[in-house]
Amino acid sequence: MDTQPSKKTKFIFITGGVLSSLGKGLAAASIGALLESRGMTVTFQKLDPYINVDPGTMNPFQHGEVYVTDDGAETDLDMGHYERYTNAVMAQKNNYTSGRIYYSVIMKERRGEYLGGTVQMIPHITDEIKKAVLQLDGSVDVAIIEIGGTVGDIEGLPFIEAIRQLRGDLGREYSLFIHLTLVPYIKTAGEIKTKPTQHSVKGLLASGIQPDILMCRTEVPLDQSLKKKIALFCNVEPQSVITAIDVDTIYEVPLRLHEEGVDDRILEKLGIWTGAPNIKPWVELVDKIKHPHHKVTICITGKYVELKEAYKSLHESLVHGGIANDARVELKYIAAEDLETGEAIDELKECDGILVPGGFGSRGMEGKIRAITYARENKIPFFGICLGMQLAVVEFARTIAAMKGANSTELDQETPFPVIYLMKEWFDFRTGKTEVRDEGSDMGGTLRLGAYPCKLAEGTLAHTAYQQAEISERHRHRYEFNNLFREQLEEAGLVVSGTSPDDTLVEIVELADHPWFLGCQFHPEFKSKPMQPHPLFRDFIKASLENKKD
Ligand code: GLN
Numbered sequence: 001m002d003t004q005p006s007k008k009t010k011f012i013f014i015t016g017g018v019l020s021s022l023g024k025g026l027a028a029a030s031i032g033a034l035l036e037s038r039g040m041t042v043t044f045q046k047l048d049p050y051i052n053v054d055p056g057t058m059n060p061f062q063h064g065e066v067y068v069t070d071d072g073a074e075t076d077l078d079m080g081h082y083e084r085y086t087n088a089v090m091a092q093k094n095n096y097t098s099g100r101i102y103y104s105v106i107m108k109e110r111r112g113e114y115l116g117g118t119v120q121m122i123p124h125i126t127d128e129i130k131k132a133v134l135q136l137d138g139s140v141d142v143a144i145i146e147i148g149g150t151v152g153d154i155e156g157l158p159f160i161e162a163i164r165q166l167r168g169d170l171g172r173e174y175s176l177f178i179h180l181t182l183v184p185y186i187k188t189a190g191e192i193k194t195k196p197t198q199h200s201v202k203g204l205l206a207s208g209i210q211p212d213i214l215m216c217r218t219e220v221p222l223d224q225s226l227k228k229k230i231a232l233f234c235n236v237e238p239q240s241v242i243t244a245i246d247v248d249t250i251y252e253v254p255l256r257l258h259e260e261g262v263d264d265r266i267l268e269k270l271g272i273w274t275g276a277p278n279i280k281p282w283v284e285l286v287d288k289i290k291h292p293h294h295k296v297t298i299c300i301t302g303k304y305v306e307l308k309e310a311y312k313s314l315h316e317s318l319v320h321g322g323i324a325n326d327a328r329v330e331l332k333y334i335a336a337e338d339l340e341t342g343e344a345i346d347e348l349k350e351c352d353g354i355l356v357p358g359g360f361g362s363r364g365m366e367g368k369i370r371a372i373t374y375a376r377e378n379k380i381p382f383f384g385i386c387l388g389m390q391l392a393v394v395e396f397a398r399t400i401a402a403m404k405g406a407n408s409t410e411l412d413q414e415t416p417f418p419v420i421y422l423m424k425e426w427f428d429f430r431t432g433k434t435e436v437r438d439e440g441s442d443m444g445g446t447l448r449l450g451a452y453p454c455k456l457a458e459g460t461l462a463h464t465a466y467q468q469a470e471i472s473e474r475h476r477h478r479y480e481f482n483n484l485f486r487e488q489l490e491e492a493g494l495v496v497s498g499t500s501p502d503d504t505l506v507e508i509v510e511l512a513d514h515p516w517f518l519g520c521q522f523h524p525e526f527k528s529k530p531m532q533p534h535p536l537f538r539d540f541i542k543a544s545l546e547n548k549k550d
Contacts, residue, residue, distance in 0.1 A: 006138035017181040017200025025078030029085035030254040034263040038274040040141040048148040049155035053099040064309035072450025129162035179211035201234040294327035299351035317528035321537030336364025353381040353544030356388030381516040381543035389519025401492035423480040460497035465535035473522035481506035516543030
């Protein structure tokens, strides 16, 4: 590699050991938040070892939510944590998979760019990874690079090797290794076990990486003697063994890590001087979350109800909406299929607000429509997101606008009233080009993706929420509101409150004779933050609180 580091940006590499799901993403985001609280600028990158080029085509059951950035990247859900905890804005360059790295190397090989050389894991794949990482060089004070998976995974080896090399390229004052591991408490023995951590650090050492800081996930605080023991076996100083204790709310993680001195250690090791951190906003936030004065129950009807990870950002946005209204938001997930048979309708009665989230495919569709009918007729606050908005249009068309059999062509190709349909072409303001699609288009990367502008009509719920004439929100869908039926639906009472600036794409619909009924074609959950709750979630929760019966 011949690129010279800028000597401006310092890199923190975070690896994980023992097992997955220890919360590496949250740890990375929290470290970013602490560094920002000391006045530094940060960015992030997630390196995912799997072979898919991006997670766009992956099943959210397996992988969790697909997060979308302004520039239309379909990314890992950790991008959501990064954006929610800091001011960093994520984009294509902030998430790489093995697949994307290999793809680019193979394309270069096909173009003959390697001049007849043998293309190998080292240096070609590792160089490609290093190039991806070094794109962030010079842009911020600190770049936090999270390596997905667990140390020891075969797939992860090229990434581990690349960051090992980067330490040499960047130098000690410009690179830092943090390893997140598990220190389990064995109830039957009443003991805390350090062996898994020792083994996982040995695994890292075998790859040539000595961690500088260990963050230990644990149920019980680690005392000094345990920290000393871990330090001794893993070649780190006892003060660099950080307890990452289980917390009540994920927004407490920055505070707990700060108490353990993680930010001090990082600055010391990277030779950075800053003033004292301003963690007050986080203290106040956690206090608000832990001591709300109100409670509200929101029902979510979806397909992925079994796996909450599939609705990560949505879940967080509802919590943020609660923060804005001094309320604890209880979520009740109802499987849409159970609503189809009618057996779960009673459960809806216990909810103060009903939300139908985004989704793909036809499973449980009629159940979701029943939930919408219930919300509309009983004046329960309703929020439809993407698919939820499309189904609200279908429901309205069928019941109010007398379009019997109305549907989205995603669900019924033969419907006499295709109120939601596959848009074959549209004008992309950002590129100034007309985008073209058809039924045979590739599944990967062919949706309407990323940020699009939307203009709001005055006197509507949307305008009341945003208090702005034009907004920008992120999209991820293939189907659209069909303008052929717009006039008829509007005459029947559907309010179109948000459209693309040229008026060709309907982005928000609502009902006038209802306390709060709104559907949006975009995904507002990708732009809500705990410190800046999204206006639509804030107002939906507010309306749901007002609707509370008891
Ligand atoms: N399946 C719908 C579409 O493709 C909605 C997608 C979504 O909810 N994200 O348009």
